Amino acid sequence: MKVNGTPTRTIWQAADGQAVEIIDQTKLPHALEIVRLTGLAEAAHAISAMLVRGAPLIGATAAYGMWLAMREDASDSGLSIAHDTLYATRPTAVNLRWALDAARARLSTLTPNDRVDAALALAQEICEEDVAINQGIGTSGLPIIEAIAARKADGQPVNILTHCNAGWLATVDWGTATAPIYMAHDAGIPVHVWVDETRPRNQGASLTAWELGNHGVPHTVIVDNAGGHYMQHGMVDMVITGTDRTTAAGDVCNKIGTYLKALAAKDNSVPFYVGLPSPTIDWTIEDGVRDVPIEERSADEVKHMTGRLDTGDIATVLITPEDSPAANPAFDVTPARLVTGLITERGIAEPSVEGLLSLFPERRAA
Amino acid sequence: MKVNGTPTRTIWQAADGQAVEIIDQTKLPHALEIVRLTGLAEAAHAISAMLVRGAPLIGATAAYGMWLAMREDASDSGLSIAHDTLYATRPTAVNLRWALDAARARLSTLTPNDRVDAALALAQEICEEDVAINQGIGTSGLPIIEAIAARKADGQPVNILTHCNAGWLATVDWGTATAPIYMAHDAGIPVHVWVDETRPRNQGASLTAWELGNHGVPHTVIVDNAGGHYMQHGMVDMVITGTDRTTAAGDVCNKIGTYLKALAAKDNSVPFYVGLPSPTIDWTIEDGVRDVPIEERSADEVKHMTGRLDTGDIATVLITPEDSPAANPAFDVTPARLVTGLITERGIAEPSVEGLLSLFPERRAA
Numbered sequence: 001m002k003v004n005g006t007p008t009r010t011i012w013q014a015a016d017g018q019a020v021e022i023i024d025q026t027k028l029p030h031a032l033e034i035v036r037l038t039g040l041a042e043a044a045h046a047i048s049a050m051l052v053r054g055a056p057l058i059g060a061t062a063a064y065g066m067w068l069a070m071r072e073d074a075s076d077s078g079l080s081i082a083h084d085t086l087y088a089t090r091p092t093a094v095n096l097r098w099a100l101d102a103a104r105a106r107l108s109t110l111t112p113n114d115r116v117d118a119a120l121a122l123a124q125e126i127c128e129e130d131v132a133i134n135q136g137i138g139t140s141g142l143p144i145i146e147a148i149a150a151r152k153a154d155g156q157p158v159n160i161l162t163h164c165n166a167g168w169l170a171t172v173d174w175g176t177a178t179a180p181i182y183m184a185h186d187a188g189i190p191v192h193v194w195v196d197e198t199r200p201r202n203q204g205a206s207l208t209a210w211e212l213g214n215h216g217v218p219h220t221v222i223v224d225n226a227g228g229h230y231m232q233h234g235m236v237d238m239v240i241t242g243t244d245r246t247t248a249a250g251d252v253c254n255k256i257g258t259y260l261k262a263l264a265a266k267d268n269s270v271p272f273y274v275g276l277p278s279p280t281i282d283w284t285i286e287d288g289v290r291d292v293p294i295e296e297r298s299a300d301e302v303k304h305m306t307g308r309l310d311t312g313d314i315a316t317v318l319i320t321p322e323d324s325p326a327a328n329p330a331f332d333v334t335p336a337r338l339v340t341g342l343i344t345e346r347g348i349a350e351p352s353v354e355g356l357l358s359l360f361p362e363r364r365a366a
Numbered sequence: 367m368k369v370n371g372t373p374t375r376t377i378w379q380a381a382d383g384q385a386v387e388i389i390d391q392t393k394l395p396h397a398l399e400i401v402r403l404t405g406l407a408e409a410a411h412a413i414s415a416m417l418v419r420g421a422p423l424i425g426a427t428a429a430y431g432m433w434l435a436m437r438e439d440a441s442d443s444g445l446s447i448a449h450d451t452l453y454a455t456r457p458t459a460v461n462l463r464w465a466l467d468a469a470r471a472r473l474s475t476l477t478p479n480d481r482v483d484a485a486l487a488l489a490q491e492i493c494e495e496d497v498a499i500n501q502g503i504g505t506s507g508l509p510i511i512e513a514i515a516a517r518k519a520d521g522q523p524v525n526i527l528t529h530c531n532a533g534w535l536a537t538v539d540w541g542t543a544t545a546p547i548y549m550a551h552d553a554g555i556p557v558h559v560w561v562d563e564t565r566p567r568n569q570g571a572s573l574t575a576w577e578l579g580n581h582g583v584p585h586t587v588i589v590d591n592a593g594g595h596y597m598q599h600g601m602v603d604m605v606i607t608g609t610d611r612t613t614a615a616g617d618v619c620n621k622i623g624t625y626l627k628a629l630a631a632k633d634n635s636v637p638f639y640v641g642l643p644s645p646t647i648d649w650t651i652e653d654g655v656r657d658v659p660i661e662e663r664s665a666d667e668v669k670h671m672t673g674r675l676d677t678g679d680i681a682t683v684l685i686t687p688e689d690s691p692a693a694n695p696a697f698d699v700t701p702a703r704l705v706t707g708l709i710t711e712r713g714i715a716e717p718s719v720e721g722l723l724s725l726f727p728e729r730r731a732a
Contacts, residue, residue, distance in 0.1 A: 220690075225621075314683075317672065324586075327587075329596075332591075
């Protein structure tokens with residue numbers, strides 16, 4: 001998507017062919033800093049220190065990290081060290097493991113001499129595949145926005161609420177929840193996005209608002225408390241969120257607070273959609289509330305807030321009593337009964353076992 | 367309630383009888399500062415700069431402000447100036463207007479000589495009346511908590527979720543939503559409170575957490591996004607919130623985000639109660655979503671966050687892109703159908719016209 005008018009991805013091979021470049025997302029929204037990664041250690045740090053985040057982008061960075069590592073040491077032990085070093089950066093990230101295992105499997109069959117080029121090719125493949133999936137979600141979801149726009153008075157925007165950042169910054173390009181929005185905007189359909197700030201890590205306020213603003217998409221930041229009020233007053237036409245993991249029955253595990261928005265959408269007959277790349281479907285479970293373990297993150301994320309001082313410096317402030325405990329569940333589960341449709345790269349699925357299998361028949365009795 | 371073990375109110379006549387003292391709530395939770403108000407100007411500033419907040423406390427401060435003003439100038443013009451000066455501090459606060467009109471009505475019938483003592487007496491009356499109402503809410507609500515505790519295994523706490531600050535800091539003492547909680551705690555019933563931080567102004571994280579901690583009530587601060595998740599997993603036994611305005615039919619206007627918690631409570635069969643002092647019932651309207659105008663506050667409250675730096679200094683940081691617009695509706699309306707009961711000083715009312723009239727029969731065909 002565009003940054004200052006220039007089409008930009010979240011990760012790319014440097015122009016001189018000797019490194020990988022990424023956007024340091026810890027600096028957003030206050031500064032756009034491009035970081036050059038030249039070796040395994042820098043790639044590992046970029047993931048562990050969350051310069052990159054979002055499951056697809058983490059996977060892509062790991063794949064490029066394997067390329068950087070092979071340039072340093074393409075031996076069998078170098079391959080093993082690279083895999084394990086990158087895997088340890090964020091061990092619960094599914095795409096990370098998947099990308100690393102794919103790289104090891106492919107590279108281990110090759111002689112060290114051939115590993116550098118093969119690793120680069122694989123990283124590029126993984127990136128293109130992610131872009132293709134997101135474009136597919138965009139193509140699948142665009143007609144929903146077109147249909148709402150067609151019912152509106154001329155020039156009235158389609159008001160779309162989103163939660164967290166399932167935008168291009170979480171992927172290589174387009175984003176999952178945002179792909180239909182960008183496609184609608186680029187097609188000249190007037191859209192306006194209500195951006196949930198998404199406490200405690202504020203991915204909406206800092207990342208989604210930044211990327212929408214840079215691409216020129218009209219948007220308004222709101223606190224996570226406000227969406228229900230706007231739905232009660234007809235000011236939200238649809239909700240689109242991303243998902244970290246969706247069960248075979250269509251229960252959607254996503255950033256904490258998604259469930260509350262889905263309840264409000266249901267209560268006000270606002271359609272609630274999920275941008276769902278098929279690799280995040282967990283075909284092994286159905287009941288998300290019962291079976292998806294929810295990561296508990298540090299209380300510090302709740303008790304503190306980071307932002308920019310008037311001086312331009314970045315600072316972190318304490319916002320609770322020092323002694324008050326805090327709890328920080330990272331995700332919640334939205335039951336399938338609250339979901340209008342799952343927007344996948346193959347089309348829109350009803351949130352049910354049958355709905356998903358009809359789009360992914362190869363999973364039937366697999 | 368207690369602060370450092372000492373029973374404390376939010377406002378009181380100074381020990382020397384020459385001033386009024388308040389807690390500067392803008393300094394909480396990071397510092398406890400008592401401010402001495404000696405005249406009209408200081409009382410007006412305390413209200414307009416929000417050193418005191420919460421409708422009942424604003425009313426009480428205004429009444430004490432009339433006393434301080436009469437000590438300076440008890441003439442008819444002094445009375446008029448005092449009323450108008452205090453009224454202008456926060457013109458939309460209902461209790462403010464009510465307290466000031468009551469003071470003017472009573473004092474204007476007296477000679478200037480008698481006005482100082484009468485103003486003091488009225489301020490004290492208003493404070494005692496507020497305390498009595500909140501104690502009444504506590505007495506009405508306590509049996510609900512007792513009943514839940516009776517069903518728990520020995521020593522297991524009753525988990526209560528609250529939103530915003532409807533605590534003693536918003537009133538003279540006890541609070542509205544918190545009165546039943548403090549009474550249960552004081553009676554030895556184990557309670558634990560989930561404190562919604564309550565963006566954008568963070569009254570939960572800064573005020574409710576502070577007052578519960580000081581009184582010794584176990585609590586945990588959570589982001590506003592988290593409550594639904596805890597309800598899905600049986601970790602919330604009941605919700606109690608306050609209300610800014612409740613319609614004759616039981617629709618509850620309260621801090622933005624209350625509606626989302628009520629939806630989650632309904633979806634998980636968690637009882638949702640409202641601590642309702644009867645003066646905040648608006649007997650003139652029934653449909654809250656349609657008829658309660660919602661105040662739109664400054665976008666700066668959403669875009670910025672204030673807290674304590676490591677240095678101990680208080681600082682404000684920007685948390686969104688500088689150019690992103692933000693919207694800030696201050697309240698939402700929870701329809702009566704989502705409310706289990708309205709805990710008033712006269713008992714628990716069903717959230718309906720008939721339910722409220724049965725407790726307040728003097729309003730019937732009034």
